[in-house]
């Protein structure tokens with residue numbers, strides 16, 4: 360067993376323990392996020408056999424329809440038993456055949472990462488790599504596509520979380536579709552904190568996950584799949600080289616009341632509650648924008664430098680690690696002394712930036728103010744003097760609209 364370094368494992372035996380239990384720290388990471396107590400409770404509900412219980416199949420179907428509604432699509436939505444990455448891999452596994460050319464739009468770590476999935480399933484990824492400090496520019500992409508458009512599908516990330524950049528998929532996807540290129544979008548870290556309109560924007564497969572702005576615990580992925588994408592899967596000459604990642608296996612689940620594998624029913628109960636909360640929270644997109652704008656202004660006023668030139672998503676703010684400090688010292692001090700967890704980044708951004716999450720359940724003024732207050736004190740302690748108290752600054756900026 361992995362050893363825990365900051366808390367003892369607690370065993371919960373009574374339902375009331377769940378409410379009494381205190382969080383180890385406030386998780387202000389760009390996923391996973393804190394989750395509402397009612398989501399935790401829903402996951403502890405008594406459950407039946409998801410393979411045979413038709414009530415469960417109805418509930419699964421209802422949650423899928425609600426997700427579809429929130430994503431503005433008439434396409435089928437499936438919840439998959441696995442973390443967000445499963446949605447990305449399943450999209451590539453289901454579409455890719457040996458030798459297929461795939462355009463991988465890359466201005467970030469997740470963007471580039473799609474190439475690995477394409478290769479794994481025998482495809483030939485062609486990277487369209489552009490500056491990662493800003494969103495993909497549409498005009499150069501348009502000019503590129505005029506000359507190169509012989510692709511079965513293209514992949515693009517909406518919010519590339521390691522840098523926080525938000526790409527304009529409302530323009531990019533319709534542009535790709537002009538050339539008959541199917542569109543696969545990783546919207547794991549944006550959806551429900553940013554508008555995602557699957558049908559209007561012509562997204563053939565959109566990928567989402569439970570632990571970002573939907574604010575359920577990690578463990579579930581979901582996809583919406585267009586008719587064009589299904590046709591492409593059905594017209595394959597070779598079978599899909601995976602069972603777990605084969606999106607066609609879900610096709611008739613509702614008619615047949617049959618799932619390709621036993622569904623993680625407790626996770627789906629939690630997800631259902633998280634979806635209900637998101638649906639009820641009609642002001643959430645505006646709130647994400649207000650908070651994100653205020654965080655950006657605040658960190659700059661304090662003398663910190665943002666990673667991006669422009670085009671930040673409303674779900675996360677990425678700042679450079681101040682000179683002389685390390686990301687780990689900031690993260691550890693904040694967690695140990697103030698009980699708030701933020702995150703560093705990985706791959707080429709490892710050690711260079713800090714990521715402040717403000718998505719989903721965490722996108723509220725109190726929690727974000729508290730995070731920024733703790734960050735101010737942490738930086739001061741470590742020898743970086745902020746030009747303002749970020750807690751106060753943020754509260755002021757978040758009020759002016």
Ligand SMILES: *Cc1c(COP(=O)(O)O)cnc(C)c1O
Pocket residue numbers: 390442443444469516518519520521545547548568571
């Ligand atoms: C979180 C996230 C995923 C899911 O992957 P994990 O790194 O395993 O959490 C996929 N894409 C993006 C853009 C994400 O932010």
